[in-house]
Amino acid sequence: MDILLIGGLWLDGSAWDDVVPALEQLGHRPVAVTLPGQGDGSTSATLDDQVAAVLAAVDAVPERPMVVGHSAACTLAWLVADARPARVARVALIGGFPSADGARYADFFPVENGVMPFPGWGPFEGPDAADLDEQARQAIAAAAHPVPEAVAKGVVRLRDERRYDVPVTLVCPEFTPAQAQEWINAGDLPELAKAKHLDFVDIDSGHWPMFTRPVELAQLLATVATVATTA
Numbered sequence: 001m002d003i004l005l006i007g008g009l010w011l012d013g014s015a016w017d018d019v020v021p022a023l024e025q026l027g028h029r030p031v032a033v034t035l036p037g038q039g040d041g042s043t044s045a046t047l048d049d050q051v052a053a054v055l056a057a058v059d060a061v062p063e064r065p066m067v068v069g070h071s072a073a074c075t076l077a078w079l080v081a082d083a084r085p086a087r088v089a090r091v092a093l094i095g096g097f098p099s100a101d102g103a104r105y106a107d108f109f110p111v112e113n114g115v116m117p118f119p120g121w122g123p124f125e126g127p128d129a130a131d132l133d134e135q136a137r138q139a140i141a142a143a144a145h146p147v148p149e150a151v152a153k154g155v156v157r158l159r160d161e162r163r164y165d166v167p168v169t170l171v172c173p174e175f176t177p178a179q180a181q182e183w184i185n186a187g188d189l190p191e192l193a194k195a196k197h198l199d200f201v202d203i204d205s206g207h208w209p210m211f212t213r214p215v216e217l218a219q220l221l222a223t224v225a226t227v228a229t230t231a
Contacts, residue, residue, distance in 0.1 A: 001028050001029065001063070001065065001066060001089070001225040001226075002028075002029045002030075002031065002061040002062075002063060002064075002065035002066070003023060003028050003029065003030045003031070003065060003066050003068060003221060003225055004030075004031050004033055004054065004057050004058065004061075004065050004066070004067045004068060005019065005020070005030055005031065005032045005033060005068050005070075006033050006035065006054060006067070006068060006069045006070065006073040006076055006077055007032075007033075007035075007038070007070050007071075007073060007210070008069075008070040008071025008072045008073045008074075008095075008096065009038075009071060009072045009073075009106055009108075009116070009118075009147050009152075010038065010118045010144035010145050010146070010147060011038060011070070011143075011144070011145070012034045012035070012038050012039025012143070012145060013032035013033055013034035013039065014032070014034075014039075014143065015032070015070075015208075015210050015211070016030070016032035016210055017032075018210065018211070018214035018215070019032075019210050019214045019217055019218045019221075020032055022214060022215045022218030022219070023218045023221065023222060026218065026219065026222040027222075028221075028222055028225055029061075031057055031061070031065075033053060033054055033057050035050045035053055035054075035073075035076075035151075036049040036050055036052075036053050037049065037050065037145070037147060037148040037151050038050075038145045038147060038151075039145050042148070043114060043115055043146070043148050044114075044148060044150065045148045045150065045151055046148070046150040046151060046154055047076075047105050047150065047151050047154025047155075047156075048154070049151075050076055050151060051076065051079050051080065051083065054067070054076060054077075054080045055080055055083055055084060058080060058084050058087055058088065059084075059087070063089075064087055064088060064089035065087075065088065065089060066088075066089050066090045066091070066092060066221075066224065066225050067080050067081065067088050067090075067091050067092070068091075068092045068093075068094065068221060069091070069092070069093055069094065069096065070094040070095060070096065070208075070210065071094070071095050071096040071207065072096060072105065072106040072108075073096070074093040074094070074095075074096035074097055074098055075096070075097075075098045075099045075105060075106075075156060076105075077091050077092075077093060077098070078091060078093075078098030078099075078158075078163065078191060079098075079156065079157075079158070081163045081166045082158045082159060082160050082163040083159075083160070085160055085162035085163050085165060085166055086162070088166050089167075090166065090167045090168070090169065090224065090225070090227075091166055091167070091168050091169070092168075092169045092171060092221060092224055093168065093169070093170050093171060094171040094173065094209065094210075094217075095171065095172075095173045095174060095175075095207045095208075095209075097170075097183075097189050097191070097192060098189075098191040098192065099156045099191070100156065100158070100190050100191055101156055101157060101158040102155065102156065102157075103155070103156045104152075104153055104154070104155060104156070105151060105152060105153070105154040105155070105156055106147070106151070106152045107152055107153050108152070109123070109152075111149045111152065111153075112146075114148065114149050115146035115147060115148055115149060116146060116147045116148075116149065116152045117144075117146040118141055118144035118146070120141070121137055121141070124207065127174040127175075127206060127207075128174050128206050128207040129206050129207065129208075130174075130206050131205055131206040131212045131213075132206060132208065132211070132212060136211055136212070140208070140211065158191075164194045164195050164196050165196055165197075166195075166197075167197035167198075167199075168192065168195045168197065168198045168199075169198075169199050169200070169201060169224045169227075170192070170198065170199070170200050170201070171201050171203060171209075171217075171220065171221075172200055172201065172202050172203065173203050173204075173205045173206060173207055173208075173209050174205070174206050174207050176202060177200035177201070177202055180192075180200060181200070201220055201223075201224065203216060203217060203220055205217075
């Protein structure tokens, strides 16, 4: 199966370097997408540009792919499902949730000179980064790309309710499936509450399992993809 991999804030396609070969060995065709403004040298990219880049990747494969979003890019994956509900076989969301229509995409940290730089590890201390050693932290921070302001502050626009027909798998790293279900029940995740086909899978990791559990993550995604092809 074609599997499109979208990293979250500050990450480019190289974030999946250890996941891609593991997925290939399991018989899948992974494509790690480098988003405009996160690795292509652009500081003026917009959220629409990022959506367009993933849509181009969806349209470039012959069969319906599984679209994998990580962290903030869970919303990006959901925007793609909204734009191509008949072309996306499944959405897998790692460590994040799709924002609702009208919300800011990822307006989480200060913007400096038109970009939102990686804020350091302070905001992520605790379960998010507990499994990252100092070497990993330094490597991730050194490779981080400042996110253009027009991406971070872009407004989410969802237009096609057929997105709720697209099966969704929520991969739970630093939180549990039970916690995620509680948040849905409490009304905190309205887009997931309306999804008609939602399941949960757990992975024992922090917020960045592509770095700390790449083979396990690949095996998990391969299993999810197999379900998608037989559904």
